[in-house]
Amino acid sequence: MKRPGFPLLVTVFATLLAVALLAWLLVAGGxxxxxxxxxxxxxxxxxxxxxxxxxxxxxxxxLLDAMARLEGWKLRYVRCAWADCLKQVERGELDLMPDVAFSVERTQHYDFHRISVTSQWSQVYCAPRLKVLSLADLAGKRVAILEGGIQKPLFDNLMASENLRYRPILVSTFDQGFAAVMAGEADAVATNSLFAAYNGRKYKLLETPIIFRPSNLYFATGKGRNADLLRRIDAHLADWRIDADSIYFEALHRAMAASPEMLVPHWMMWSLLGLGGSLLLLGSLSLLLRRQVGQRTRALETITRELESQRADLEHLAHYDVLTDLPNRALFFGHVEQGFAEAKRNASRLALIFIDLDRFKPINDRFGHAVGDRVLQQAARRMSECIRASDTVGRIGGDEFVVLLRDISCAEDAARVAEKIRAALSQPMSVDELELSLSASLGIAVYPEHGEDEGEIAKNADRAMYYAKDRGGNQVKVFDPAMPPACPLGA
Ligand SMILES: Nc1nc2c(ncn2[C@@H]2O[C@H](COP(=O)(O)OP(=O)(O)OP(=O)(O)O)[C@@H](O)[C@H]2O)c(=O)[nH]1
Structure with missing residues (x-):
């Protein structure tokens, strides 16, 4: 194959260069x-x-920045006072003026797009020392008002409609107007609702009920100029205003972020603060007090519970035997007294069984007191297991026990129970490693056969018990008047 010659290479190179140059020119030109x-x-x-x-x-x-990015506009912001800005737009020295309220008069000098950016109303704010409830309160007063602003003609008309006059103080920004009132150079200022909502915190002026014409706000151009800009602005606003996530709503929320402030007089604010502080203090004191009362109450409740439990323990100690937990002599004979009253009332029978363990002392002596204690506890348990819930067993001495049987039909009933007890006690007892044998002597006396009252019945049951013991122990004896007298009870 024939290689391309030199002229051909130059031609290709020149063509590429020309294309690149053209592209650059197009981009740069664009x-x-x-x-x-x-x-x-x-x-x-x-x-x-x-x-x-x-x-x-x-x-x-x-909003304008976002539109410029989309449209490829290069924005140049020019600082100017409001009235001056408007003049420059009118003369075509500026292309656009943002934030212009629409009015028919203005259409003689300016063009507006059709979809408004936002709306506002106008409102008068006054110095805290003034009380302004109606337009008449502003008669003769100095009212700061934006030069060339929408408020001026509207407020003029409003005052004129009520034959009132005021002294306008022309300012070039709303900030100046508010500052003039703060400095005492004006009595009130006419402003727009958005400015007041955003800047109210800075200037402690009073909001008055004088609110006048709501107006829609637009970008404006000089008359007959920049119609293409207005068309594009409308197109973007139309798109954005139907899309909740658009830059339009983001920017609107950012602008409205400062909440409208309720301007209140200083004295009221301090009073409210003072009142709030006092309430807080009182609340804290009351809380503290309640906490202390709560703590004391809980402490007292604990002490009361402890005392109650101690009282119950003492009560128990006073009536029950510590070792066996059986009713002691006092409580037992209390039951006996009740039983006799019932028996006499109902003409029923009752019996007392006196029980004395046989040869208990040697257990103590041989195996020690602790073992003796365990034997007494087991004996008490066995006796309790042999009687009905309505009967009572009590410990009235070292190894002496008594059983009260209520409402029996005859002495044989009592003898059967006594025999049951005897048999239970004579079963071998395991204490620790030891296996011990025990027996008991039991004596029975029955009311009314063996005595008139509890004293006599107790004495005779004891007599029968001693009789059983004298006969070698481990047996039950029912009282018989022929039995010899016993040692006194508890002796
Ligand atoms: N371990 C122990 N022993 C006690 C308790 N109270 C009394 N005793 C003892 O029980 C014994 C009772 O005496 P007695 O009735 O004469 O002794 P006994 O060997 O049973 O004699 P008899 O009744 O005649 O068979 C005494 O040694 C007391 O010290 C107690 O609470 N625990």
């Missing part, structure tokens, strides 16, 4: 054709203002 849009920038936060970093900010700026 850049150069970006539409420059000059915009009036004045101070009216939160709609349009200069931020702390010196850059334009606010609702109108955010």
């Amino acid at each position: 850049k150069g054709e970006r539409r420059l849009v000059t915009v009036g920038l004045y101070e009216n936060a939160p709609k349009i203002y200069t931020a702390g970093n010196g850059r334009p900010a606010g609702l109108f700026v955010e």
Whole structure:
């Protein structure tokens, strides 16, 4: 194959160079054709203002910046006072003026797009020392009002309609108007609702009920100029206002972030603060007091519970035997007394069984007192297991026990129970490693056969018990008057 010659290479290279040059020119030229849009920038936060970093900010700026990015506009913000800005727009020295309220008079000098950016109303704020409830209260007063602003003609008309006159103090920003009232150079200021909502915290002025015409806000251009800008602005607003996630609503929320402030007189604020502080103090004291009372109450409840439990323990100690937990002599004979009263009332029978362990002392002596204690406890348990719930067993001495049997039919009933007890006690007892044998002597006396009252019955049961013991123990004896007298009870 024949290799391309030198002229051909030069031609290809020159062609590529020409194409690259053309592309660059097109791009560079395109850049150069970006539409420059000059915009009036004045101070009216939160709609349009200069931020702390010196850059334009606010609702109108955010929206215009977003449109410029989409449209390829190059924006140049020009700082000017409101009235001056408007004049420059009218003369065509500025392309756009943001934040202009629509009015028929203004259409003679300006063009507006059709979809409003937002709305506001106008309102008068006054110095805290003034009381302004109606337009008449502003008669003869100095009212700061924005030069060239929508409020001026509207407020003039409002006052004129009620034959009132006021002294307008023309200012070039709303900030100046508020500052003039603060400095005592004006009595009140007419402003827009958005500015007041955003800046109210800064200036402690009073909101008055004088609210006048709501107005829609737009970008404006000089008459007959920049119709293409207005068309594009409308197109974007139309898109954004139907999309809740659009930049339009984001910017609107940011602008409205400062909540409208309720401006209240200083004395009222301090009074409320004082009242709040006092209530807080009282609340804290009451809480503290309640806590202390609560603590004391809980402590007292604990002490009361402890005392109650100690009282119950003492009560128990007073009536029950510590070792066996059986009723002691006092409680037992209390039951006996009740039993006799019932028996006499109902003409029924009852019996007392006196029980004395046989040869208990040697157990103590041989195996020690602790073993003796365990034997007494087991004996008490066995006796309790042999009687009905309505009967009572008590410990009335070292190894002496008594059983009260209520409502029996005859002496044989008592003898059967006594025999049961005897048999239970004579069963071998395991204490620790030991297996012990025990026996008991039991004596029975029955009311009314063996005595008139509890003293006599007890004495005779004891006599029968001794009789059983004398016969070698481990047996039950029913009282018989022929039995010899016993040692006195408990002796
Ligand atoms: N381990 C122990 N022994 C006690 C208790 N109370 C009394 N005793 C003892 O029980 C014994 C009772 O005496 P007695 O009735 O004469 O002794 P006994 O060997 O049973 O004599 P008889 O009844 O005649 O068979 C005494 O040694 C007392 O010290 C107690 O609570 N625990």
